[in-house]
Amino acid sequence: MDGHGRKAGSGRRPAQQVARIHDVAKLANVSTATVSRALASPDRVSAETLARVLNAIASTGYVPNPAARSLRSHKTGMVLVVLPDLANTFFSRILRGVEETLFEAGYGMIIGDLDGSPVKEAHFAAFASAGRVDGAILLNGHLFGQSREGKGMPVAINIPLVALCEAIPNADIPQIEIDNRLSAETMTRYLASLGHRRIAYVSGPAGNVLERERMRGYRDGLEAEQIAFDAGLVIGGDYTVESGVAAGRDLLAREARPTAVFCTSDEMAIGLMRTVHSHGLRVPRDMSVAGFDDIEFAAVAEPALTTIHQPRRQLGQAAATALVSLLSGRTTPRSIRLETSLVIRESTAPPL
Amino acid sequence: MDGHGRKAGSGRRPAQQVARIHDVAKLANVSTATVSRALASPDRVSAETLARVLNAIASTGYVPNPAARSLRSHKTGMVLVVLPDLANTFFSRILRGVEETLFEAGYGMIIGDLDGSPVKEAHFAAFASAGRVDGAILLNGHLFGQSREGKGMPVAINIPLVALCEAIPNADIPQIEIDNRLSAETMTRYLASLGHRRIAYVSGPAGNVLERERMRGYRDGLEAEQIAFDAGLVIGGDYTVESGVAAGRDLLAREARPTAVFCTSDEMAIGLMRTVHSHGLRVPRDMSVAGFDDIEFAAVAEPALTTIHQPRRQLGQAAATALVSLLSGRTTPRSIRLETSLVIRESTAPPL
DNA sequence: AAAGTAAATGTAATCGTTTACATGCTGCGT
DNA sequence: ACGCAGCATGTAAACGATTACATTTACTTT
Numbered sequence: 181m182d183g184h185g186r187k188a189g190s191g192r193r194p195a196q197q198v199a200r201i202h203d204v205a206k207l208a209n210v211s212t213a214t215v216s217r218a219l220a221s222p223d224r225v226s227a228e229t230l231a232r233v234l235n236a237i238a239s240t241g242y243v244p245n246p247a248a249r250s251l252r253s254h255k256t257g258m259v260l261v262v263l264p265d266l267a268n269t270f271f272s273r274i275l276r277g278v279e280e281t282l283f284e285a286g287y288g289m290i291i292g293d294l295d296g297s298p299v300k301e302a303h304f305a306a307f308a309s310a311g312r313v314d315g316a317i318l319l320n321g322h323l324f325g326q327s328r329e330g331k332g333m334p335v336a337i338n339i340p341l342v343a344l345c346e347a348i349p350n351a352d353i354p355q356i357e358i359d360n361r362l363s364a365e366t367m368t369r370y371l372a373s374l375g376h377r378r379i380a381y382v383s384g385p386a387g388n389v390l391e392r393e394r395m396r397g398y399r400d401g402l403e404a405e406q407i408a409f410d411a412g413l414v415i416g417g418d419y420t421v422e423s424g425v426a427a428g429r430d431l432l433a434r435e436a437r438p439t440a441v442f443c444t445s446d447e448m449a450i451g452l453m454r455t456v457h458s459h460g461l462r463v464p465r466d467m468s469v470a471g472f473d474d475i476e477f478a479a480v481a482e483p484a485l486t487t488i489h490q491p492r493r494q495l496g497q498a499a500a501t502a503l504v505s506l507l508s509g510r511t512t513p514r515s516i517r518l519e520t521s522l523v524i525r526e527s528t529a530p531p532l
Numbered sequence: 533m534d535g536h537g538r539k540a541g542s543g544r545r546p547a548q549q550v551a552r553i554h555d556v557a558k559l560a561n562v563s564t565a566t567v568s569r570a571l572a573s574p575d576r577v578s579a580e581t582l583a584r585v586l587n588a589i590a591s592t593g594y595v596p597n598p599a600a601r602s603l604r605s606h607k608t609g610m611v612l613v614v615l616p617d618l619a620n621t622f623f624s625r626i627l628r629g630v631e632e633t634l635f636e637a638g639y640g641m642i643i644g645d646l647d648g649s650p651v652k653e654a655h656f657a658a659f660a661s662a663g664r665v666d667g668a669i670l671l672n673g674h675l676f677g678q679s680r681e682g683k684g685m686p687v688a689i690n691i692p693l694v695a696l697c698e699a700i701p702n703a704d705i706p707q708i709e710i711d712n713r714l715s716a717e718t719m720t721r722y723l724a725s726l727g728h729r730r731i732a733y734v735s736g737p738a739g740n741v742l743e744r745e746r747m748r749g750y751r752d753g754l755e756a757e758q759i760a761f762d763a764g765l766v767i768g769g770d771y772t773v774e775s776g777v778a779a780g781r782d783l784l785a786r787e788a789r790p791t792a793v794f795c796t797s798d799e800m801a802i803g804l805m806r807t808v809h810s811h812g813l814r815v816p817r818d819m820s821v822a823g824f825d826d827i828e829f830a831a832v833a834e835p836a837l838t839t840i841h842q843p844r845r846q847l848g849q850a851a852a853t854a855l856v857s858l859l860s861g862r863t864t865p866r867s868i869r870l871e872t873s874l875v876i877r878e879s880t881a882p883p884l
Numbered sequence: 885a886a887a888g889t890a891a892a893t894g895t896a897a898t899c900g901t902t903t904a905c906a907t908g909c910t911g912c913g914t
Numbered sequence: 915a916c917g918c919a920g921c922a923t924g925t926a927a928a929c930g931a932t933t934a935c936a937t938t939t940a941c942t943t944t
Contacts, residue, residue, distance in 0.1 A: 200900060211924045216902060226922065243662045247608070248900035251599035251929050258642075267628045269621045269828065276619045279645045283652065288659065290610070291641050293631045300635065307640065310595045421832055450832050457834060476621065480773055480802050482809065482834035552930060563894045568932060578892065600930035603899045887943085894937070900929105907924075914916090 199240035208236035219244070256314050258288045259503060262304055263319040266293040269475055270445075270492070271319065274345070277496020278317060285504040287314070294320055301325075305335045315339050315503045321346030321389050340506035344499040346389050354506070356499040356516045360393035361400065363488045363520045364444070367470055368401025370486075370522055371440045374530045376468065380413040380438035382427045382448050394444050394472070413438055417448050424451025432459050439467060439531040446471035446478045449485055453527065464529035474523055483526035491518050551592035560588035571596065608666050610640045611855060614656055615671040618645040621827055622797075622844070623671065626697070629848020630669060637856040639666070646672055653677075657687045667691050667855045673698030673741055692858035696851040698741050706858070708851040708868045712745035713752065715840045715872045716796070719822055720753025722838075722874055723792045727882045728820065732765040732790035734779045734800050746796045746824070765790055769800050776803025784811050791819060791883035798823035798830045801837055805879065816881035826875055835878035843870050 205212045210229060217224050218233040225233070236242075250256050259282055263271050279289050290313060292304040305324035308316050318341060325335035343355045371379050381398050384391035395414075402409050415430055417423035424443060431437060432455065443449035449471030453463050463469050463483055471478055471487035478485040498516055505512040557564045562581060569576045570585040577585070588594075602608050611634055615623055631641050642665060644656040657676035660668050670693060677687035695707045723731050733750050736743035747766075754761050767782055769775040776795060783789060784807065795801035801823030805815050815821050815835055823830055823839035830837040850868055857864040 201902095202900080212901080213903075213925080214923060217923090220902085224922080229922080243658070245603070245900050246662055246664050247599050247603035248929090249902075251597070251603050251900080251931085252902045254929085256599070266631060267624050269624060272619050272621060272624050275643075276645060276647075279618060279643060280647070283645075283655070288664070289643050291627075291631065291643055293628060293635075295628075295632070303635070306595065310598055312598050312640070421828070450829070454832050454834070476773070477802070477829045480806050482806070553932095554930080564931080565895080565933075566893060569893085572932080576892080581892080597930050600899090601932075603901085603930080604932045606899085885944100889942075890940090892937100892939080895935090897934085898932085902928085904927085905925090908922090910919105910921080912917100912919085 199242040201242070201244070203240055204233065204236045204242045207240060208232040254311070256312060257286060258290055258313040259500075260290045260292055260304065260308055260313040260316040261319065262292040262294060262316060264294050264296070264321075266291065266295075269447075269477075270473055273492035274319070274496040277493035277498075278344075278500045279496075280493075281497045281500035281504065285500070287504070287507075305337065308339060309335065309337050311339075313339065315341065315507050317342050317344050317499050317503055318348065319344045319346065322348055323351055340503060342499050342503045342506070344495060349389070352514075354499075354502045354512050354514055354516065356495060356502060356518070358490055358495070358520045359517050360390050361397035363472070364394040364397025364442075365401040365404070366397075366520075366522050367442055367472070367488055368398050369405055370524070371442060371468065371470060371528065372401065372405035372407060374440070374468065374528060376438075376440040376531055377407055378410075378413065378436070378438040378440070379407070380415060380431060380441040382415045382417040382424065382441060382443040382452065384444050385418045386416070391444065398442065417444070419445040419447060421447045421451035424448030425455050426451075428452040428455025432456065432461075437467065440470070440528065441467060442470050442472075444472045446473045446475045446485060446487055449487070449527070450477065450481050453481065453483075453485075463527050465532070468528040468531070470528055478523075479525070481527070486525045486528040487523050489521045489523045491520070494518055551594040553594070553596070555592055556585065556588045556594045559592060560584040606663070608664060609638060610642055610665040611852075612642045612644055612656065612660055612665040612668040613671065614644040614646060614668060616646050616648070616673075618643065618647075621799075621829075622825055625844035626671070626848040629845035629850075630696075630852045631848075632845075633849045633852035633856070637852070639856070639859075657689065660691060661687065661689050663691075665691065667693065667859050669694050669696050669851050669855055670700065671696045671698065674700055675703055692855060694851050694855045694858070696847060701741070704866075706851075706854045706864050706866055706868065708847060708854060708870070710842055710847070710872050711869050712742050713749035715824070716746040716749025716794075717753040717756070718749075718872075718874050719794055719824070719840055720750050721757055722876070723794060723820065723822060723880065724753065724757035724759060726792070726820065726880060728790075728792040729759055730762075730765065730788070730790040730792070731759070732767060732783060732793040734767045734769040734776065734793060734795040734804065736796050737770045738768070743796065750794065769796070771797040771799060773799045773803035776800030777807050778803075780804040780807025784808065784813075789819065792822070792880065793819060794822050794824075796824045798825045798827045798837060798839055801839070801879070802829065802833050805833065805835075805837075815879050817884070820880040820883070822880055830875075831877070833879070838877045838880040839875050841873045841875045843872070846870055 201212045201215050205215045214225055214229060215233050218230050222230055261278055282289050294300055324337055341353045343353055345357055347355045347357050368379060399409055415427045417427050424447060441452060443452055449469050453469050456463055456467055471485045474487045474489035478487050495518055502512040553564045553567050557567045566577060566581060567585050570582050574582055613630055634641050646652050676689055693705045695705055697709055699707045699709050751761055767779045769779050776799060793804060795804055801821050805821050808815055808819055823837045826839045826841035830839050847870055854864040
């Protein structure tokens, strides 16, 4: 036996007891089942009873116990959002879109920051399959237990999943993303339309889905503009400012410099512009620079950065909406693509 | 009676059953109590039994049901982090520090983005008091139910709370923060030491705790350098880029311009520099500009921004550590202040 | 050798809901 | 009138763990 009674007399609990469904039932002169029904489906109880129950709830200050509810109903009202790097400014807007929509639908948001650690990944996979959340949104480009390249057996997770931003190949779950390929082609052709023929490309990490698509778009663009692809103009990067700085150094050390550089992230573009300036050259006079993402600081960079705008908040909202549909037993399209736009600012101009 | 049995025969459940503690107990030939103990306190069971239980757990793939555990033990393993704006880049690093530490301690992180909405605030207060989390970290500068100014009766929350970044006046909870006043004084005196006598100040939102402290520090600094305080050199801002732009316009329209501007956020400093440049002036030649926070883009701004560095990740870690202490029944200092540092970059120089 | 103590384990109550099934009641069709 | 559908409500069995207390066993201690 547990021993400690719940009545006030025991004096073991700190202060006032929280009301339980039983107290409400007693006060309203109904059974606990009726109280439960009054809350879950008000139209299943008579108007008169409903009023009595609601009154009793108000006067007791009753709040249902989430653990008990969850134990019985197998619902948690929680969603896990897995992302590779919480400190990356690119994600915060997206998260906000996610949070907004989840909030409206009555769900709470749990963040799983991967931080490149397989340990954390395994932890969140276990977390999700232990039933601590009703669904999950994956921003990391692969299923639990799989590598980025889709290698390995994915851990079987029994809850609805949605992929956001980075499509997950071969996964039969809704994918919310932009058309990376088309966007990259658009930017490439825009640079070509200014008159550039030597357009360098600063890539994302090798193997990344986004990178693969953007590279395709870059090549599509070159082809459309009848510019020969030159592997020497492709510089490795990883979307960080530092890799942009490094790419800039690489480029400036060459005898035949490109006249324009397409960086596949704004952070790299900003880093690269920094390097260009510190070598005494000017953007866009001596070199045009374009980015991708349209993060907050793209508009206030010096010069303001020409880039591809991603509707980050809407991406988050769309993913959350898709997941909520799934959780409500409705269906949702297998693939949703949101429109990007080319934002022309000051960092690009015709070559000299 | 509930009706649907759990045995495979019923055929109602999708696929494989999850193992329960009872299954493990049966397989290991012990009682459920022993299994529970083996997990919670391995030293309370004999080595031999422990091995048998662990074996049984491994072969059944047993994972404890969080809802049941939580119902019985009143613990959720979750922490709520309340913050005013998830999209604000200043918070992401802090969140990362929080997440790291919580993760190591075995806690999950739930984000409550306030978004300036009292509805959301009330929701998260209810959320916290409903017992869905074991504790909370407050980045929003006030208790649930209170206004920023400390007006109003705070909602009684029965779980440990920690205040991060924005101290909460009159709240008897651990506060993790920096010395805003001293930091602002340091910056002000640095600018004075370069020879500036007309040092403008771009403020945060009126009523904000941070703002109050920084303003004090600014005045302390002026006084220490024997510069008279001039209310005309104080310009209202709200920490956003836009308000920095506006402050810049205000300043440039004046006949007697300050030679240096201390912006109390990096974002405002970046906005202000933009305005200065677009008026054909140069930073720091025509005007020195300093910021506060040392966000990522401070270092890559053009020119690189002189600012006050806040150890954001450590702030997050410290807050999480304090909360975890509380949750473990240990104590923690009432107030923790982390060191900031003056980071001198390119945006400040002696006046002409 | 009896008594007492400590360690290991078991028994079963309990956490607070939801919900399948039972029950009682009203009103309708025949 | 009778049976039957359908509504409103009640009864009580789950959900799956934790844990107070009981029990058994082995080992000291005097």
